[in-house]
Amino acid sequence: MAIAKEAYKALESLVGSEFITDDPVLCEGYRSGPGGYESATGYEKVMTKIPGAVILPRTTEDVQKIVKICNRYKVAYVPWSTGFYGPRSHCHVENELLIDMKRMRDFEIDEKHWYATVQPGVTYSPLQAECLKRGGYVVVGGGGAQVSVVANMICDGWSPLSLRIGFPHRRILGLEMVLPEGEILKMGSLAVHDDAFWGEGIGPDLRGMLRGYTGVLGCLGIVTKLALKILPFQPEELKPTGISPNTGLALPTNRVKWLNFQVPSKEAETKVMYEIGRAEIAGAVTKVPLFWRAIAKAEGKEEFWDIWGKESEETIKNFHIVRVLLIGYTSEAQMRYDEAVLNDIVKEVGGVQRPTKPIDQSWIKNADSAGMWLMCGAYVSVDYVIESIPHADTHGPTYAALKAQYTPPFMPDYGDPGWTMVCEAGHQGYSEYLVYWDPDEDTNPVDQFYVETSKMNIRDRYYTSLLASHQPLYLTGPKYGPNYHEWLLKVKGEFDPQWVCHPPVPLAHDEFVERAEWMKPIKDWETPEKFPIPE
Amino acid sequence: MANDRYDTPKKKVSFEVRDLNNFVYDMSRCIKCKGCYWVEHTYMPGIKYTTRCPSGTWKEFDSYQAAGKLRIGLAVAEGKFDWSEKLLEVIYADPLCGACDVGCKRNLDLEIGLSLEALRIKAVKDGAGPMPAHKKIAKNIASKHNRFGSPHENREKWVTKDIKVAAKADVLYFAGCSASYTNNEIAQATGKILNASGTPFMVMKDEWCCGNVLYSVGMIDEAVETAKRNIEAVRASGAKILLTSCAECYRTWKVDYPKMLDIDTADLGFTVMHLLDFADKAIEDGRLKPAKKVDLRLTYHDACSVSRLSDAWRPWKGERGWMGTIEPRYKRRRGTEGLYAQPRNILGAIPGLTVVEMPRIRENAFCCGAGRGTKEAFPELARFAAGQRFEEVKEIGAEALVSACPFCKNNFSQTAKENGGEVKVMDIAEVIAASL
Numbered sequence: 001m002a003i004a005k006e007a008y009k010a011l012e013s014l015v016g017s018e019f020i021t022d023d024p025v026l027c028e029g030y031r032s033g034p035g036g037y038e039s040a041t042g043y044e045k046v047m048t049k050i051p052g053a054v055i056l057p058r059t060t061e062d063v064q065k066i067v068k069i070c071n072r073y074k075v076a077y078v079p080w081s082t083g084f085y086g087p088r089s090h091c092h093v094e095n096e097l098l099i100d101m102k103r104m105r106d107f108e109i110d111e112k113h114w115y116a117t118v119q120p121g122v123t124y125s126p127l128q129a130e131c132l133k134r135g136g137y138v139v140v141g142g143g144g145a146q147v148s149v150v151a152n153m154i155c156d157g158w159s160p161l162s163l164r165i166g167f168p169h170r171r172i173l174g175l176e177m178v179l180p181e182g183e184i185l186k187m188g189s190l191a192v193h194d195d196a197f198w199g200e201g202i203g204p205d206l207r208g209m210l211r212g213y214t215g216v217l218g219c220l221g222i223v224t225k226l227a228l229k230i231l232p233f234q235p236e237e238l239k240p241t242g243i244s245p246n247t248g249l250a251l252p253t254n255r256v257k258w259l260n261f262q263v264p265s266k267e268a269e270t271k272v273m274y275e276i277g278r279a280e281i282a283g284a285v286t287k288v289p290l291f292w293r294a295i296a297k298a299e300g301k302e303e304f305w306d307i308w309g310k311e312s313e314e315t316i317k318n319f320h321i322v323r324v325l326l327i328g329y330t331s332e333a334q335m336r337y338d339e340a341v342l343n344d345i346v347k348e349v350g351g352v353q354r355p356t357k358p359i360d361q362s363w364i365k366n367a368d369s370a371g372m373w374l375m376c377g378a379y380v381s382v383d384y385v386i387e388s389i390p391h392a393d394t395h396g397p398t399y400a401a402l403k404a405q406y407t408p409p410f411m412p413d414y415g416d417p418g419w420t421m422v423c424e425a426g427h428q429g430y431s432e433y434l435v436y437w438d439p440d441e442d443t444n445p446v447d448q449f450y451v452e453t454s455k456m457n458i459r460d461r462y463y464t465s466l467l468a469s470h471q472p473l474y475l476t477g478p479k480y481g482p483n484y485h486e487w488l489l490k491v492k493g494e495f496d497p498q499w500v501c502h503p504p505v506p507l508a509h510d511e512f513v514e515r516a517e518w519m520k521p522i523k524d525w526e527t528p529e530k531f532p533i534p535e
Numbered sequence: 536m537a538n539d540r541y542d543t544p545k546k547k548v549s550f551e552v553r554d555l556n557n558f559v560y561d562m563s564r565c566i567k568c569k570g571c572y573w574v575e576h577t578y579m580p581g582i583k584y585t586t587r588c589p590s591g592t593w594k595e596f597d598s599y600q601a602a603g604k605l606r607i608g609l610a611v612a613e614g615k616f617d618w619s620e621k622l623l624e625v626i627y628a629d630p631l632c633g634a635c636d637v638g639c640k641r642n643l644d645l646e647i648g649l650s651l652e653a654l655r656i657k658a659v660k661d662g663a664g665p666m667p668a669h670k671k672i673a674k675n676i677a678s679k680h681n682r683f684g685s686p687h688e689n690r691e692k693w694v695t696k697d698i699k700v701a702a703k704a705d706v707l708y709f710a711g712c713s714a715s716y717t718n719n720e721i722a723q724a725t726g727k728i729l730n731a732s733g734t735p736f737m738v739m740k741d742e743w744c745c746g747n748v749l750y751s752v753g754m755i756d757e758a759v760e761t762a763k764r765n766i767e768a769v770r771a772s773g774a775k776i777l778l779t780s781c782a783e784c785y786r787t788w789k790v791d792y793p794k795m796l797d798i799d800t801a802d803l804g805f806t807v808m809h810l811l812d813f814a815d816k817a818i819e820d821g822r823l824k825p826a827k828k829v830d831l832r833l834t835y836h837d838a839c840s841v842s843r844l845s846d847a848w849r850p851w852k853g854e855r856g857w858m859g860t861i862e863p864r865y866k867r868r869r870g871t872e873g874l875y876a877q878p879r880n881i882l883g884a885i886p887g888l889t890v891v892e893m894p895r896i897r898e899n900a901f902c903c904g905a906g907r908g909t910k911e912a913f914p915e916l917a918r919f920a921a922g923q924r925f926e927e928v929k930e931i932g933a934e935a936l937v938s939a940c941p942f943c944k945n946n947f948s949q950t951a952k953e954n955g956g957e958v959k960v961m962d963i964a965e966v967i968a969a970s971l
Contacts (some may be wrong), residue, residue, distance in 0.1 A: 001808045010753050019595075025621045026596050028610050029603025036566040056595055083567045083597065088800055093743050099638075104596060107582045125579035134579065145576035146568050240578045244898045245641040247577040300867055302860050360672035366576035370568035408541050411858065422891045440543060 003052040003095050004516040007073035011055055011097070014065050017102070022053040028457055030054055030083070030090070030098055033459070038086035040378035040439030042516050045440045046509055048087045051098035056335065058103045060176060060184070060224040067222070068182035070500050077220040078502040081120045081148030086380070088217050088469065093503055103150070106222065109134065113197045114230045115173050120150040127228075128365045132238060133174060137161075137364070139168070142381075142432070144369030150226045155215030158384070158423070158430060160284035160325065163277070164231065166386060166424030169207045173227035179182040180496035181219050188227070196227030202367035209491065209506040215489075220495055234328055238364065243417065249366075255328040256283075256337055256364075260354040261346045264323050268349035269320040269392050275345040277389075277426015281338040283327035284363065286421040289434060290316055291413060295371050296361070302392035304375045321354070322346075324362070345532060376411050376436040377461040378443075384432040387463045392420045392429030395462055399433040402456055406449040409441035444518040451475070451513065451522060472510045475525040488533060499534050500530055507531050541857050542775055548861070549852030552794065553755060554630040555612050556656045558650040560855060561787070565641070571601035571635030571647060580894035584927060585956035587634040587895060589904045589920040595849055598625055601635035601647050608654050618663035626654050627666050628916050630909040631751060632902035633844040637870035644859075645866055648844070648933055655753030661859070665752035666864065672748050678695035680743040693719040698726035704735040707774035708804075711781040711786070712744050714940030721941055724964035725780040731971045732822040734813075736778065739768055747787040751907035755795065762792040769805055776806045778813060780964050782940035783906055785809045785908040786840035793848040809841050811939050814967055815877035818884050825970035828887035831959075834880050834933040835890065836941035837900040843870035861919060870898050878939060878963055887971040893927040901927075903938070905946035921950040928958055934958040937966055952955070 001007070002022040014021050015520055021027065033039040052075075057063045070077045077097040080089055091098055107120035109130060116127060116138070116374060124138070125145035131137050139161045141152045157168025165171060174196025199207065209220060211447050236252035247250035263269050269287055291308055292307035298304035328335025346353070362368035372379045385395060396417030402412055408521035418433040433453075437446055454471045457464045458479045465472075477485020488506055492499070504511050510527060515517045548557055553624035555763045570945040572588045579585060586592045591600030598607060607625055610616055629651065636648035658664030665673075693715055694700055709727065714722035729736045765788075769777050787944045793800045800807070817823035837843075846868035855861050882890045895901045900919030904910070904920025922946070926938050936947055936958055947960045 014871075021596060023605055023621045025616060025619060025625060026598040026603075028607050028616075029596060029598025029600075029625075031606045031610075034609070035564045039566075055598060081600070082569060084569070100595075100597065122582070123573070123585070124581045125573070125576035126585050129579045144568065145579070146570070146573055242577075243875065244575055244637055244871075245869055247575060247641070249577060300865075301858070302862075302864055305858065325546045361577075365579070368642065369568060370570055373564070373566050374643055391758075402752060438541075438543060440859075441541070 003075050003097055004073055007069060007075045007309065008053060010069045010073070011053070011066060014057055014069070015057060015062060019056040020053060027051050027054060030460070032087040032090035034439065036086050037084060038088065038380040040443055041087070041380070041450070042444065042518065043509070043512050044087035046274055046515050047092050047512050049091045049096060051091045052095035054099050054100055056103045058102050060178065063099065063178045063222055063224055064182045064184065065115050065158065065182065066429060067178055068236070070097060071181050071498060074498060074500060076500050076503050079120070080220040081151040082146060084143065084147050085151065088505070088508070092505070092508060099222065101326060109230070110197070114232070115197060116230055117196055117225060117227045118149050119225055120148050122149050123147060124149055124152070124367070125365055131230050132233065132365070135233055135235055137233040138228060138230055139165070139171070140363065140365065140367040141168070145366045149228060150223050153228060154210040154223055155217070157382070158386070159367060160286035160421050162283060162421070162423040162430070163284050163425065166428045169210070170199065171229040172207055173197055173229060174201070175207070175223060175227065178224055178499035181190070190227070215469065217502060217505050219492065221501065228421060232329060238360065248361040251358045251360055253358050254332050257326050257358060257454035258356050258360065259324045259326060259342070260321055260356045261324065261351045262354050263346070263349050263351035264320070266320055268351060269322055270321050270389060271343055271349050272351065273422040274389055274426055277422045278340065278346065280425050281341050281342050282324050284325035285321050285330070286419070287321065288323065288419050289376070289416050290319060290481065291416060295374055297373070301374055308375070311414055313414045316416050318432045319369045322351070343431070347421070358396045370533040372434070372436070378439045379434065379436045381432050381434045382450055383457070384430070384465050385463055386428045386430050388425055389422060389426065389429035391463065392431035394431055395431040396420060398456065398460055403435065403449065403454060406445045407441060409437045410446055441520070445520060447516065448522050451519065461506070469506050470509065472513050472525070473506055474510055474527045493532070497534070502533070504531070504533050507533060543857040545854040548855050550646060550850065551797070551852070552653045552656055553648055555608070555653045555666070558646060558653050559609065559612050560859065561645040561647065561650050561821060562609045563672040564645055565602055565605040567602045568642070569600060570638035570641055570722065573638070573690070574895055574899045575638065575641060578899050583902070583931045584894040587638070587899050587901055589632065589902050589916065589923070590629045591921045592923065593628070593916050594688070599628070599638070601651070605647070605650060608650055611654060611657065611777040617752050618658065618661060621817040623658065623666065624665060626658055627664065627752070627908070629733070629905050630839070630902050630920070631907045633870060634902065637843045637898045640867055640869040645861040645868045646733060650872070652753070656755050657753070659753040659755070663810060664777065665754060667906065669748065669908050672908070673754055676744045676749065676761070677757070681716060682744055682748055683716050685716045690715045691738065693722040694726065694738070695723060698723060699730050700726070701735040703773070704737045705775040706734055706736040706778050707772055707776065708736045708738055708778045709742065709745070709784055710738065711779060714780055715742070718941040718944065718962070721780050721962045721964050724968035726960070727968045728814060728823065728964060731815045734817070734822070735879060737772065737774065741771065745784045745787040747783040747791070748908045750787065750791045750795065758791070759795050762795050766792060766803065769845065772788065774791055774805055776808050778808050780962070782809065782838035782840035782847055782945060783942055786844050789845060790848045793850070797850050799849055809874060809939065810964055811841060811874045811877040812880065813916065815880050816908040818881060823971070825885045825967060827970045828967050829966065830887045831935050832891060832895050832933055833933040833935035833937050834928060834931060835882060835963070836893070836903065836936060836938040836940050836943055837873070837897055838943050839900070839902050839906060841939050842873035842875060842900065845874065845899045846872040873898065881963065881967060882937070885966065891933055893931055895927065903943040903946045905942040910942070917946050918950065922947045925950050925954055927956070929967045933958065935961055937961050937963050939963045
C-alpha cells in the first residue's frame with residue numbers, strides 16, 4: 001500500500017527523501033499491534049492499518065504544508081508522537097500518511113515566568129530533568145516518562161502529583177496548532193504576542209477543542225508547540241541510583257519522602273485522602289491497585305504470579321494502603337509540619353506506618369507505565385475519571401463487579417477496585433480502572449466489556465472521561481449531552497470538511513462496533529443508517 | 536494460583552537462536568514504550584543525550600529502533616516479506632549493543648537481543664545475509680584465521696622481548712585479532728600489566744579469531760566451528776582462566792560460545808575474564824600497584840560487550856503457558872553482571888587521573904557503533920554514533936576518552952582525528968600500564 005504518487009512527490013520535495021518513506025518494510029515498523037496499550041483488542045485488529053507512508057517534519061511550517069498537500073490530494077493523515085498510546089493514535093484507513101513528530105523537539109524554559117515551551121517530540125523525563133535542575137517540576141502523567149509531553153497534555157496528564165493541581169489542561173498555557181486544513185491557530189497569550197505565559201488568552205478558551213474531556217486523538221489538528229506551567233519544587237538534588245532494573249531517585253528525606261500507611265478500612269482510606277486535601281499538605285497521595293505492589297516486588301513475571309497468587313478476595317478487601325509523598329516545598333520546617341499533620345490524620349483513623357524506601361522509583365521523574373505489561377501481556381485503562389471523592393470511591397468497586405463477569409479472559413484481581421487518588425487539594429477525586437489479559441486468550445469479551453462499561457456508567461450515573469474517542473459516540477453522546485455527539489460532529493465538519501485528519505475518529509469506535517461481528521449482540525443503541533463521514 | 540478457570544495451552548519453546556519462531560512471543564509483546572531507545576528515565580540527563588540506541592538515533596524512523604524492528608521481525612517470521620535491500624539494512628545497520636535488551640528488561644521479560652540475533656541467522660539461512668563486507672571478513676577468517684586477512688604468521692608479533700610469556704600457566708591471554716594485528720599497544724600493555732602483577736600467563740599455541748563477527752552477523756555454522764575449535768584449544772592447554780583485553784572477544788567467549796553450544800557459561804571448563812576484572816582484583820589485593828602519576832582528565836566509555844551484553848549465558852528450554860509464564864523458571868539476563876564498577880575502581884586508584892563521567896554511562900551508555908559487523912558494513916552509522924559520543928566528551932571537557940575495547944578505540948580515534956585530534960583516545964590497558 002502507498003499513497004498517491006503525486007502526493008508523495010510533493011511531500012518528498014518538502015522534507016527531502018531522507019525524511020519520508022513508503023517502503024513497506026519501514027512502514028511495517030509503525031504497525032500498531034500486536035503488543036502495546038490497548039493492543040490485542042478487536043479495535044486494534046479491526047481498525048488499524050499500516051501506514052501508506054511515513055513523514056518526519058521538522059517545523060510548524062512543514063506540518064502546515066504537509067496538511068495542505070494532504071487536503072489537496074485527499075490523503076488521510078494522522079499525527080503521531082511516540083506511538084505509545086496504542087491503536088487509537090495509529091492509522092485507521094488504507095493509504096494513510098503517518099506524520100511522525102519526533103524530529104520536532106525544540107525546547108525552551110522561561111525561567112522568569114516558570115514555563116516550558118515544547119514541541120511534540122519532547123518527552124517527559126528530559127523535560128522533568130531540566131525542571132528539576134532549576135528547582136521546579138512538572139507532573140509526569142500516568143502515561144509514562146516516555147510519552148510526548150504535548151500528546152499527553154492534550155489527552156491525559158494525571159498523576160498522584162496532581163494533588164496540588166488537578167485538571168491537566170489548566171497547566172497548558174500558550175499553544176500553537178495546525179488545523180486540519182493547514183491554518184494556524186494560536187491559543188492563550190500566543191494569540192496576541194510571542195509570550196506563551198497565559199493559557200486563558202483572548203476570547204473564548206479553546207483548550208476544550210484539544211481535549212474534549214480526554215482528547216480527540218488528533219482528529220482536529222496537530223499541536224506543534226505547547227507551553228506548560230512549571231511548578232516550584234524544592235532545592236535538594238534527587239540523585240539517580242542503582243543499576244537497571246533496580247534504579248530510582250535517592251530522596252533527600254529532609255525535603256522529599258514517600259510514606260505508606262496501612263489503614264483499617266476503605267472508609268478510613270477515603271477519610272485520610274480527604275483530610276490530606278483539606279489540610280493542604282503533601283505533594284501526592286494515592287491508593288494504587290494492589291497488584292502494582294506485587295509488580296514492584298517481583299523480579300519477573302513468574303515471581304509476580306507467585307506473590308499475587310497468594311491473595312484472595314478476602315485479603316484484598318481487607319488491605320487498605322495509602323501512599324503519600326511529602327515535599328518540603330518551602331523549607332524543612334514545612335516538611336516537618338506536613339509530616340506531623342499527616343501523622344495526626346492517620347492516627348485518628350487508626351492507621352499505621354509501613355516501611356518505605358527513601359527512593360522514588362516511579363512518579364517524580366519516571367512514571368513507570370511499562371511495568372503494567374509484566375504480568376499478562378495486554379493492558380488498557382478502560383476508564384479514568386476526575387470527579388468528586390465519593391464518586392471515585394464507588395466508581396472502582398462498580399467496575400470490579402462488572403469485570404468479574406468477564407474474568408477470564410481478564411486476569412484474576414480478586415475484586416481490586418483500581419486506582420484512586422485525590423486531586424486539587426481534595427476538591428477532586430480520581431478513579432482509574434485498569435484491565436489486564438493474556439492476548440492469547442479469546443479477547444472478544446475484552447471488547448464487549450469495554451462497551452458495557454459505558455452502559456454501566458450511563459446506568460449508574462457515573463461521569464466518564466472516555467466519552468467520545470474511546471467509546472461509540474452514538475451510545476455516549478445522547479446520554480451525556482443530550483447532543484454532545486451532534487456538537488462534536490459539527491465541530492469536526494467545520495474544521496475538517498473532508499475528514500482527512502485521522503478518519504474515522506471521532507466515530508472510530510462506532511465503526512468498530514459495526515464491523516466486528518462479536519459486538520453485534522451487545523449493540524442496543526441507535527445509530528444513523530450512514531455515518532456522516534464524507535467519502 | 537487462581538488460574539484454574541483458564542485453559543491456555545502450553546507451548547514448547549527455548550532460547551535457541553537458530554529458530555526465529557522461538558522469539559515470536561517476545562516480538563509480539565513489544566509495547567512501544569521505547570525503553571529500548573531512551574536513556575532509562577531515572578538517569579535521563581536532560582534535553583540533550585536522551586537516547587541510547589545508535590540505529591534509531593541515526594535514522595529517525597521507528598523502524599530502526601527495536602520497537603520497529605520487532606514488528607518487522609514478526610512480519611519476517613510470518614513470511615510476509617521477501618528479503619530486500621531495505622530489510623537487510625534494518626536488520627544489519629545495528630551494532631546489537633544490547634541497550635534495547637536491558638532497557639526492555641527493566642520492566643518486562645522479553646528477549647529483544649536474542650530476537651535480533653535470530654533475525655540475522657534467518658537472513659543468512661535464507662541466503663540473503665550477511666552483508667558483502669561481512670562475507671569478506673568471513674573469507675579472511677577462513678583463510679587467514681583473522682578478520683583482516685593479514686598473514687597468520689604475524690599474529691604473535693605483538694610479543695616483544697620485554698614481555699614474559701610462560702610456556703604453561705593458569706592464565707591464557709587471548710589477544711584477539713585487533714590487539715594482535717592493528718592494536719599491538721593493547722596486547723603489549725596487557726602483557727606488561729600481567730607481568731607487573733606477577734601473574735604468569737601463556738598464549739595459545741595457534742590463536743585464531745574468536746569469530747565474533749561470524750556469530751554477530753548470523754553465520755552460525757561457521758561461528759560454531761570456530762567456537763568448538765577455540766574451546767578445545769583452551770581445554771587442551773590446561774588453562775583455568777581465559778583472559779581477554781578485547782570486549783568483543785570477552786562477550787564471544789563468555790556468552791556467544793555457550794549460547795551456540797547450548798551449555799552454561801559455567802560449564803565451559805575455564806573462567807572467561809576481561810582485563811578489567813583482573814586488574815581490579817589485582818589492585819585490590821595489592822598485586823598491582825599503580826604508583827606512577829598519570830596527569831590526565833579522562834572519561835570512561837562503557838564498551839557494550841563488557842557491560843550490558845556480558846551476563847553469563849544460561850540456556851533454557853521449557854514451556855510457555857498461562858499469561859506467558861514459563862516453566863522451568865529462568866533468571867533473566869538483564870545486564871546486571873556487567874563490568875561497571877571495575878573500570879571506575881581501577882581509574883580511581885591511579886594517581887593523578889581526574890575521571891569525569893559523561894551524561895550517559897554504564898547500562899545507558901551510547902554505543903560507539905563499531906561492533907558486531909557494523910563499521911565494516913555501515914561505516915556511516917559507526918561514524919555517526921562515535922560523533923554523538925564525542926559531543927558528550929567535548930561537553931564535559933575530557934582530555935582523553937578511554938575504553939576497554941579495540942573496536943571502540945579505533946572508531947573513536949577516527950572521530951577524534953576528524954575533530955582536530957584534541958581528544959586522546961586510549962584503551963584502559965594503556966592507562967594502567969602508564970601508571971606502573
